[in-house]
Amino acid sequence: MDSLKGRDLLSLADLSTAELHGILSLAIQLKSGMRKLQRRKVLGLMFSKASTRTRVSFSVAMYQLGGQVIDLNPSVTQVSRGEPLIDTARVLGRYLDAIAIRTFEQKDLETFANFAEIPVINALTDREHPCQVLADLMTVQECFGRMAGLTLTYFGDGANNMAHSLLLGCAMVGMNVRIATPSKYPPDAEIVEQAKAIASGKTEVSVTDNPQEAAKDCNVLYTDVWASMGQESEADDRIPVFMPFQVNEKLVGAAADDAIVLHCLPAHRDEEITNGVIEGPRSRVWDQAENRMHAQKALLASLLTDD
Numbered sequence: 001m002d003s004l005k006g007r008d009l010l011s012l013a014d015l016s017t018a019e020l021h022g023i024l025s026l027a028i029q030l031k032s033g034m035r036k037l038q039r040r041k042v043l044g045l046m047f048s049k050a051s052t053r054t055r056v057s058f059s060v061a062m063y064q065l066g067g068q069v070i071d072l073n074p075s076v077t078q079v080s081r082g083e084p085l086i087d088t089a090r091v092l093g094r095y096l097d098a099i100a101i102r103t104f105e106q107k108d109l110e111t112f113a114n115f116a117e118i119p120v121i122n123a124l125t126d127r128e129h130p131c132q133v134l135a136d137l138m139t140v141q142e143c144f145g146r147m148a149g150l151t152l153t154y155f156g157d158g159a160n161n162m163a164h165s166l167l168l169g170c171a172m173v174g175m176n177v178r179i180a181t182p183s184k185y186p187p188d189a190e191i192v193e194q195a196k197a198i199a200s201g202k203t204e205v206s207v208t209d210n211p212q213e214a215a216k217d218c219n220v221l222y223t224d225v226w227a228s229m230g231q232e233s234e235a236d237d238r239i240p241v242f243m244p245f246q247v248n249e250k251l252v253g254a255a256a257d258d259a260i261v262l263h264c265l266p267a268h269r270d271e272e273i274t275n276g277v278i279e280g281p282r283s284r285v286w287d288q289a290e291n292r293m294h295a296q297k298a299l300l301a302s303l304l305t306d307d
Contacts, residue, residue: 004302008113008120010106012130012168013194020137020172027138027291027298035297036066038306041097046072046079047123048103049229053265053292054123054131058100061297067304070096089115097304100131104230119303126230127188129161132264133169134295139288140175140220143260148174151204152220153255155180155211155245156272157238158187162224162264167195167205176204180214182241211245215254221282222262223247223272239271247273252282260284 004019012020043062045055059069072092079088085108092099093116101109101120106127113120122130140147152170154163158181167187170177177195179187186192186207196205208214215221226242227235247261261273261282269275278285 002305005305006119007303009130009299009303010109010113010120010122011128012133012165012172013198014130015172017172017198020134020169023134023295023298023302024138024141026301027134027295028141030297030301031291031294034064035301036064037301037304041067041304042095043067043069043300044072044092044096044099045069045123046074046077046092046099046101046103048074049124051102051123053289054100054102057292058123058296058300061293061300065297065300065304067097067300072099085111086115088112093117098300121299121303124161126228127161128165128168129264130165130169131296131299132162132292133165134299135288135291136166136222136262136264137169137173137175138291138295139262139284140260142287142291143284144219144258149176150219151176151178151217152222153178153180153214153218154222154224155214155247155251156223156226156242157181157228158185158207160187160224160228162222163187164191166222167191168198171195171198171203171205174200174203177206178204178214178218179207180211180245181207181209182245183209184241211251212254215251218255219259220262221247221252221255221259224264225266225268226272242272246271247277249274249276249280252277252280262288265289 062069089112098119100123102123106125158179199205226238263285
């Protein structure tokens with residue numbers, strides 16, 4: 001898509017609804033075939049947090065497009081010695097064609113995007129995880145043949161980056177989205193209001209502390225770990241608080257008959273999701289994980305398209 005060429009993706013809200021649908025459509029086409037970039041381009045990966053799926057899926061996607069990848073581990077670059085982000089951004093912008101960044105603060109990502117004259121992609125921050133939601137929406141489209149009018153319920157930490165990006169992504173495609181979370185862990189109010197503003201017609205955007213009510217007749221049950229990266233010290237204390245929001249057989253039973261279960265991984269089995277559910281017939285977790293590669297390939301092809 002020419003409209004995305006050279007752009008950044010820091011948040012799903014950076015896309016128009018038409019652009020989001022265009023990326024998903026291209027991802028499905030790419031999944032069944034192959035497309036290469038006309039000139040061998042280079043993607044940089046700068047990850048300050050651990051990564052399996054994001055790192056590997058971006059790398060494979062870029063290689064399959066005919067490009068190359070360079071791993072810019074912050075611990076072995078001058079960033080680790082205090083070089084200002086604005087300096088690093090200016091320099092890398094002259095070497096690379098695009099960069100995917102996984103970091104803690106959204107503001108650091110925004111600073112990089114302001115000074116690097118290449119596309120900057122949010123590969124996860126504490127605030128959002130837009131690339132994961134591209135794969136999530138693609139998986140829903142594949143399973144149901146549509147997204148509009150369906151209902152996705154997220155169970156767990158409402159302040160989680162996945163909850164935030166799901167609020168925006170579901171609202172953009174006309175899918176009802178419910179965030180079921182303990183009252184002390186609500187999503188960012190600004191993002192909730194942003195999602196409500198994006199939603200049109202009768203699309204539902206809601207936050208509740210009642211997991212059973214939130215599961216009722218929903219089409220997609222979604223969860224993530226209860227303690228995100230950087231919150232490991234809180235993990236044990238969070239378990240009793242979040243246990244009522246566990247995606248288990250009883251909760252799945254309250255959903256629609258054809259409901260599917262998604263988890264962005266890694267999973268703590270028998271904590272946020274039972275082993276029986278993640279390995280059960282409703283689980284689409286492995287298709288979802290595969291679709292990270294296809295969705296990101298479509299994103300890269302759109303951002304780096306040749307004239």
